[in-house]
Amino acid sequence: xxxxxxxxxxxxxxxxxxxxxxxxxxxxxxxxxxxxxxxxxxxxxxxxxxxxxxxxxxxxxxxxxxxxxxxxxxxxxxxxxxxxxxxxxxxxxxxxxxxxxxxxxxxxxxxxxxxxxxxxxxxxxxxxxxxxxxxxxxxxxxxxxxxxxxxxxxxxxxxxxxxxxxxxxxxxxxxxxxx
Numbered sequence: 001x002x003x004x005x006x007x008x009x010x011x012x013x014x015x016x017x018x019x020x021x022x023x024x025x026x027x028x029x030x031x032x033x034x035x036x037x038x039x040x041x042x043x044x045x046x047x048x049x050x051x052x053x054x055x056x057x058x059x060x061x062x063x064x065x066x067x068x069x070x071x072x073x074x075x076x077x078x079x080x081x082x083x084x085x086x087x088x089x090x091x092x093x094x095x096x097x098x099x100x101x102x103x104x105x106x107x108x109x110x111x112x113x114x115x116x117x118x119x120x121x122x123x124x125x126x127x128x129x130x131x132x133x134x135x136x137x138x139x140x141x142x143x144x145x146x147x148x149x150x151x152x153x154x155x156x157x158x159x160x161x162x163x164x165x166x167x168x169x170x171x172x173x174x175x176x177x178x179x
Contacts, residue, residue: 009121016048017059023068029129030072030122066144116166124159
């Protein structure tokens with residue numbers, strides 16, 4: 001940040017820094033490993049710093065999260081390409097020894113939810129995290145992910161159904177039809 005002129009530095013501090021936690025949160029859920037998320041979020045924030053002059057108003061949070069998302073997918077393509085190509089499959093993604101009863105006994109609801117979210121493909125995790133954890137609107141999610149609002153809504157619906165299927169331990173009728 002030392003290369004920034006004072007005006008750009010001030011813009012970065014006002015527009016980007018308030019969203020550091022959201023940036024890390026999205027990276028953490030997309031990449032699933034804290035260390036990877038820290039590195040990728042830092043890289044994304046450096047990109048935001050480099051391109052702060054290119055931000056000409058609008059929703060700064062959505063702009064930052066879009067940079068984080070793109071940086072995460074670039075990292076995944078380079079480091080875990082198979083993860084991006086695997087679609088949700090209940091038999092593949094369910095832990096072999098986990099049953100709904102053992103999951104309930106093993107930990108609290110938050111831990112179950114965390115594990116269930118981590119079983120979903122990255123694209124479903126991202127819409128759930130952006131909507132439910134970061135509170136983004138459909139319009140913001142569409143801007144961040146560069147997909148139409150209708151696709152955001154249908155992806156969110158599918159992601160919720162698959163999350164419920166993982167939590168229940170069995171895919172529902174609708175989840176089966178979509179696989």
